[in-house]
Amino acid sequence: MKLEKCLTEENINQNLLNIQYAVRGPILQRALQIERELVKGVPKRFERVVRANCGDCHALGQKPITFIRQVLALVSFPELISSRLDIPQDVKDRAKELLDDCTKGSVGSYSPSNGLNLVRSRVAQYITNRDGVPSNPDDIYLGSGASDVIKSVLTLFVEDVGGKPPAVMVPIPQYPLFSGTLSELGVRQVDYYLDEEHDWALQISELERSWREASIESNVRALVVINPGNPTGQVLTRDNIEQIIKFAYERNLFILADEVYQENIVSKPFHSFKKVMFEMGAPYSRMELASFLTASKGWAAECGLRSGYVELLHLQPSVQKTFNTMRSVMQCPSVLGQCILDCVMKPPSPGKPSHNQFINEIRDIHQVLKERTATAYKTFNSIPGYFCNPIDGSMFAYPRIEIPVEAQLEAKKLNMSPDEFYCLRLLEETGVCVIPGTGFGQLPGSFHFRTTILHPKDEFQYMMDSIRRFHLNFMQLYP
Amino acid sequence: MKLEKCLTEENINQNLLNIQYAVRGPILQRALQIERELVKGVPKRFERVVRANCGDCHALGQKPITFIRQVLALVSFPELISSRLDIPQDVKDRAKELLDDCTKGSVGSYSPSNGLNLVRSRVAQYITNRDGVPSNPDDIYLGSGASDVIKSVLTLFVEDVGGKPPAVMVPIPQYPLFSGTLSELGVRQVDYYLDEEHDWALQISELERSWREASIESNVRALVVINPGNPTGQVLTRDNIEQIIKFAYERNLFILADEVYQENIVSKPFHSFKKVMFEMGAPYSRMELASFLTASKGWAAECGLRSGYVELLHLQPSVQKTFNTMRSVMQCPSVLGQCILDCVMKPPSPGKPSHNQFINEIRDIHQVLKERTATAYKTFNSIPGYFCNPIDGSMFAYPRIEIPVEAQLEAKKLNMSPDEFYCLRLLEETGVCVIPGTGFGQLPGSFHFRTTILHPKDEFQYMMDSIRRFHLNFMQLYP
Ligand SMILES: Cc1ncc(COP(=O)(O)O)c(C=O)c1O
Ligand SMILES: Cc1ncc(COP(=O)(O)O)c(C=O)c1O
DSSP, X not given: OOOOOSSXXXXXXXXXGGOOXXXXXXXXXXXXXXXXXXXXXXXXXSSSOEEOSSOOTGGGTOOOOHHHXXXXXXXXXGGGGGSSSOOOHHHXXXXXHHHHHSGGXXXXXXXXXXXXXXXXXXXXXXXXXXXXXXXXXXXXXXXXXXXXHHHHHHHTTOOOBTTBOEEEEEEESOOTHHHHHHHHHTOEXXXXXXBGGGTTBOOHHHHHHHHHHXXXXXXXXXXXXXXXXXXXXXXOXXXXXHHHHHHHHHTTOEEEXXXXXXXXXXXXXXXXXXXXXXXXXXXXXXXXXXXXXXXXXXXXXOGGGOOEEEEEESOOHHHHHHHHHHHHTTOOOOHHHHHHHHHHHSOOOTTSTTHHHHHHHHHHHHHHHHHHHXXXXXXXXXXXXXXXXXXXXXXXXXXXXXXXXXXXXXXXXXXXXXXXXXXXXXXXXXXXXXXXXXXXXXXXXXXXXXXXXXXXXXXXXXXXXXXXXXXXXXXHHOO | OOOOOSSOTTTSOGGGGGOOOGGGSHHHHHHHHHHHHHHHTOOOSSSSOEEOSSOOTGGGTOOOOHHHHHHHHHHHSGGGGGSSSOOOHHHHHHHHHHHXXXXXXXXXXXXXXXXXXXXXXXXXXXXXXXXXXXXXXXXXXXXXXXXXXXXXXXXXXXXXXXXXXXEEXXXXXXXXXXXXXXXXXXXXXXXXXXXXXXXTBOOHHHHHHHHHHHHTTSEEEEEEEESSOTTTOOOOOXXXXXXXXXXXXXXXXXXXXXXXXXXXXXXXXXXXXXXXXXXXXXXXXXXXXXXXXXXXXXXXXXXXXXXXXXXXXXXXHHHHHHHHHHHHTTOOOOHXXXXXXXXHHSOOOTTSTTHXXXXXXXXXXXXXXXXXXXXXXXXXXXXXXXXXXXOOBTTEEOOEEOOOHHHHHHHHHTTOOHHXXXXXXXXXXXXXXXXXXXXXXXXXXXXXXXXXXXXXXXXXXXXXXXXXXXXXXXXXXXX
């Protein structure tokens, strides 16, 4: 008796077949396999895999912020608040405050679907302090990470208008959440290239070109900006942001400002799109905007807790109402994630018992970022055939690498792109797991990889040395 | 200077305009407003709002399971494991085991996108024990609540095949996650009616009718079954499940078995679709199936933690690979949510220090369910004009109510359905917030509301009395 499958590659949602998410793609799968081989005692030229595929600081050994974790423990098990345990008073106060905002004092109750009132007002206060511009808690939507709310916002644009399919402009290189989600939604991705020759600048002429070409066949509706950049690590200047806002205004584009690395900056000042828009005054200050932040990045780096937010500005009320309804179907984001975000938005203040320890902890974290960005920049530029722009922020390096023609041919035989081939060889020979540039996008004919840089010092040095040795060897193999 | 909005009701994703989610809809909004009015001292005929809109046990005062919350506290703040605190050894062991499976021992690291290996194997073990049929951890996907994975599975069906639009069969009454998600995805919802005259039975003849009519214009691809039922509370018999499986097999329908209330059953035995399929043998035992469970329900009732799973059986490998990729774009579900699910899948075993307390806690919870289902059934059937089927499980009652023609006319004037009008009047006059049947679906011309029934005894009695008094009064107003 024949049993057809109900779901086949031919009849499932065809958009899904186009999704690519290299950060957790074949290279990582091979790395995990190698880890299992190492455990089984399969001999290798290295003793362990160094994962540098993902911007996940705790996975690289960064320690959680004590204040956050103490608050988490207390809201999870409120008996601890009155226990003999030596817990600072400001932790207890915070836990009580959060529990007071949970229905019947349990983090196990569903919260409002946009998030606890307390946490949303804390987010609004954080934004107000940052920008000097008021923020309304009703414009804030908490999500299961920024990913979740980014996807919801992109969902709004799925609609043919005037007979043309919708399209969204995305920087290249980009973080593949955007390409992956647009694929799933069936929305066209319009690439604009960041200018690697000029510190990954966002050139308005390139926005123009990209928009013009795409507009012939599609309805370009939104513009994604990632600032600070992932994987590129640049921080936009205020001037540049102004130009981008004007560009978007003139073409009636909705700006999605992915600003999740705003607290991971080495030295330059961070300007939020919201602040710049308001400083520019009317009509710019009345533009729609979606701006994203997450507790997965910054000093908290609580990726596993899944907590982020979007601030949605100046939406037409009926559109905002529709957004509310869409979000409510999934009930709410994790209440413990929301509690963490609360701590990120309002960390211990000066004079409070947890303040000193908090300051020391974030100072160390910032120090590591500063040191690693400098080392990565220096090391990569010292390897023949490598080029790396200065890294202003985020937690990545994205060096450009020359791949000899012979190696490119070899890659082709294996049905791989040259950078995939390069990264796979690097992994097999050194255990270092970085993600090929094809996963983020790059100018045709150029090759890159992305590596996270927040490993402990020794491991980082080991990784840098391994990459250098591998590359020199590679260049000899394919002269 | 004119500023058009980029997003308007006319040009946003039109599917989104069709989403309805009554559980958090206008009635709840009004209830929240009344709560604020009460705080401000606005005089009312009642002192507080009784929320009965949502299956959220902690919000009704149910206490969390101590074991779960202690584990949560320890994995959040691992220093507690070695503190002077009096924490049972099995809690410490569990916390350590979970932390060992988190990258670098932090719940703040992203997990694999399908979930921690440990937790997925615990889920597989739970299913194996339940069904006596092996379960493979690679078929398990953890999600941010069952909602999240239900949406992902439904996403697979978005595709016109053979020129016909896709459609999914959904019981009426249903839980509006299904209607809402299908609306968002633009997949047709095909209603089949549960038989209220026969204890909400799922009649195969009705499945036939519904399928036949829908198949003329659409491609019916999947069948949703909610067992135990929400809002209807019935539990399907083994025979009935066999018939449903045969029906689905003959029409090549993919079964989505929403079995989230499987631990909320008063007396009848629960049969999982998986177990029945396997017991039926080939070809049924090779059918595709998606089966859902969540930590939001059962004795844990940790809604706010957002943790659930789907087991996906017998998918074509390329389809499963695509599902993996789609899921990976959102990174992973909350790791703390995963930790909770672990506790639900493997609660303290006999002989372990936490076992006694655990057993007492769940016994009390079960006792409340038993008592409230009986009281709700009896009370509703004692009100003239009310009819309520026996409640086998879940945590709801869904009584049918007669609404006098005069009241129906009054509703029409106000542009409301009669049951909406009824529920709104009930709210305004008594503070009791229940959800009208239109939110779940009902036979045209019949009227219902859904109420949760797990309130504390006094509050529950107060609610029952208020509803009775309101109804008797209502019938006098509209004779
Ligand atoms: C640029 C960017 N945006 C958004 C995210 C989403 O992160 P999360 O969903 O963990 O908040 C990431 C994560 O790496 C990112 O790099
Ligand atoms: C029938 C049914 N399925 C699924 C869910 C989803 O719950 P969660 O997303 O909290 O796991 C619910 C919640 O009420 C439900 O009633």
